[in-house]
Amino acid sequence: MLDMDDKIKIFKALGNETRFKIFKNIFTGGYACSIDNTQPKDDIIAQATCVSSIAEHFDFALPTISRHLKELKDAKIITMKKVKNKIYIEPNIETMKEISECFTTLTNEFETGVVYQYDNTK
Amino acid sequence: MLDMDDKIKIFKALGNETRFKIFKNIFTGGYACSIDNTQPKDDIIAQATCVSSIAEHFDFALPTISRHLKELKDAKIITMKKVKNKIYIEPNIETMKEISECFTTLTNEFETGVVYQYDNTK
DNA sequence: CAATTATTTAGCTTATTAGCTAAATAGATT
């Protein structure tokens, strides 16, 4: 279960353009983008499973991308698994499910009137 | 429709403890917290419809809270409506619905195998 | 075991963010 600090960390991680693009492409395969259909789909390819492959798609130095990936890992958005001397990056679908559920609950409670509704007139 | 920059702005806004607490309490009424059930519910009360009322619940100066609220407004997370000389703050449920949908799509596509699945073995 | 490949760590600089106080603005009340 994600606590408040976990959630803040997740949002902080996704609130940066470079990390958001990495996240988006890792999760959607870089082809069909469910997160943002208005943006180009080719920022990063789906098969970019290692740090250097991802870095190729950016104009930033490798250590910079490495740091961004660490932040995504620390936020439990991705997982990193060392196989031989390469690191394989995978989406952490469990975290996304939990975040997804938070937003669903939040909006559903609103729809069903569970939550206090504001009265702007006073 | 939210584009990539909109989404990054939303995550940036929620990736800060103070703004997250304000968001959480404005959306959930501060009573039943769907965003984080493990945290105390009384950071801010639901009826905190104006800037100064929200500020009372923090140890920060009023202009600091005002700036945080502006950021939440700019990210379309809340709306602010001036009535007489007070500003009434409301949750922007439409934005949350859209974000909710993004995450739902993201996780559903994974579940249903629409997205390329990584092969860690190579 | 030297060289190569993949990645991280360290240490630095610059940009951004978050806080503050003081002053300005906007509207309501006396």
Add this chain to the structure above:
DNA sequence: AATCTATTTAGCTAATAAGCTAAATAATTG
């Protein structure tokens, strides 16, 4: 019109984040 209430803007400082290069680490290959 003066005062009070609510909020924002301006301008400052300190902390954090994001970038860089160089060096370190880890595993593989020749």
